[in-house]
Amino acid sequence: MGPAATIEYFNLWRRIQQVQLSDVPDKISWKWTQSGKYSASSAYKALFLGSTTAPSWRPIWRCWAPTNAKFFLWLVSLDRCWSAERRARHGLPHDPHCKLCDQEFETMDHLLVQCVFSRITWHEILSWCRLPMPLPEANSSFFAWWSASLAASPASVRKGLNSLVALTAWSIWKHRNVALFDDLRPSTDALVHTIKEEARLWSRAGTLGLASIIPVT
Template sequence: MDLQFSSEELGLFYAPTFMVLGDGRTALFWEDRWLHGQSIRELAPLLYLCIPKNKRRVRTVADGLAGNAWARDIRGVVGLQEIGQYLTTWQHVTHTALSAEPDRLVWKWTANGVYSARSCYQATFHGSLACHSWKLIWKGWAPPKVKFFHWLVSLDRCWTADRLARRGLPHHARCLLCDQEPETIHHLLLACPISRQAWHEALSWLRLPAPAPEQDISIQDWWTRARDATPPSVRKALRSTALLVPWMIWKHRNACVFDHATPSLPELADGIKDEMRCWARAGDQGLRVVLPPSWDVH
């Protein structure tokens, strides 16, 4: 079976590998990195383009060196630059000596040079943005849409007024809930007076020993600090609250934007309590522990 690979997949393979040349029967003359850790494609890119694809994929180093067969692979129009790269390649190839040992593929991302799935996985995500909120978002009990919302919050990808403004799209000049400050996701969820009061009422209603989040930190940082100061028996409830309250604030804000609803702290607070009961009924064991007795979830 002839496997097909994208250019990105091939790039991921070639970047961390090179050939230690032995008998030349495995290393591909035109494709593999066998010339002091480099390939013909890297040393002579214009000459490489003169080689038919079917030759690139089958010509081994041993075959190419035998009678300088590699030179006969060249096709098409050869200009001055190609001739210059041909001469350079000739100099490199002339000094190549084979041995009786088999060729050896070396994987640069492990100490012993042997491929491992772990090293490849780590390299794939090298330089990517880390989501420091993953423990709060992905390990807690919450509907998938709520977790996805918080993931967008952590990346600042929610369509609040500031994000709309950066793209020249219509937006409200101030937060629709408090009508005081420009709307950012941080202001909406943590600094808006209505949101802060909603946090306070939710935590007080559940009798969780944690203050409302400060205005100058993230939800993740607040949850980390509050968790350390919270008894283990109610930490799951604290996590659920950290996920549920911002979600309900966001829904209330969207009702104001799209349905022209009037901002209302009592309505928001009641909605948070109703949603907590729904989560408990759906399987959130943390909220089951702390919901007031009058709120039967069975």
């Protein structure tokens, strides 16, 4: 034997020194169940051992909204949207000021709920739907505010509220992008009008929960 084969032989020999043979027949045991028997459900659960769950997955993926809006919210929850804050962390060129208010450093929480422009938008939309929920404050976290608002709202309006939050946040982000890339002046009136029109279209497309909270006219 060559040197490599000899080393492999001695390693194997050391490993089997502790093996105790018996006359008991071998049996197959599934380690993911107490009984040792295989089940499809235990195999499925084993796939997720060691995984983590994003705390905001439920309102994002359980709401009725187009896939692009849900995917945007998912990126927000993972901090993967290219705000000024994220561009700064990656050493990329950026304008630090929020494109909507031109006052504060742009983060996703600032853009969606802390910015005075965004809070005016939320006030107009929530007032339009007459929803009994608190407005975001200047130091609010978007997902914390969203979760707290759902918990404080009647069960009958939660589906519609979820869709409305998704629509409004997605519209704020698109309005910011138009201001950034097309150099158009931000307008709360224009944004609120767009959100209302989109809400009516979403309700016609099948958003039953949203249809129940938006005004008829």
